[in-house]
Amino acid sequence: EVQLLESGGGLAQPGGSLRLSCVASGFTFSNYATSWVRQAPGRGLEWVSGIGDSGDTTYYADSVKGRFTISRDNSKNTLYLQMNSLRAEDTAIYYCAKSREEQLGGLYDYWGQGNLVTVSS
């Protein structure tokens, strides 16, 4: 059974940092691109960042470019999102999501349960 378990969220001050983790199981993690997608309270879905299966390619939304860094450790089956210079508008539930097909990013067949990040003083 495919599982994606996020952790690391919580409360941060504006300008502060947090690191999210997503531990994957039930599939060969190193074969699939993965992404972070967020959802502000009561709002729609916003793609944040994606990373290729080997970690060599990364992509970011303009809203987080230069502040967030996506990475992965295939030996630990873990996806990360380092979030720096946090802003109030980064407040959201952050989901990690697995690509449905090898060599294809952006189409997600499994999602984690989500991890709430709140940026407030």
Place this chain on the structure above:
Amino acid sequence: DIVMTQSPDSLAVSLGERATINCKSSQSVLYSSNSKNYLAWYQQKPGQPPKLLIYWASTRESGVPDRFGGSGSGTDFTLTISSLQAEDAAVYYCQQYYTTPYTFGQGTKLEIK
């Protein structure tokens, strides 16, 4: 960026009736080399992550009831629920995975009348 626009923002449909949600992309998501539309539909219920329903614009994900159908090509797409069930009340999103940033529509809230 490709902008995805859904219509309507919300709708209420009676049990057993048809529900139709539209999605328009600001540029084509049809990849000419493989003739595939890089368009997906997701369902999200309160407190849950999104669930993949349809990909390649019209391919139903495994386990998704056949009352859910997707159609369209290029820039105009439709999600149809042929006979609405109570458990279909949710927010539905279209998404393009043609190019980064992968973008979602604003969502359509489907309620039972």
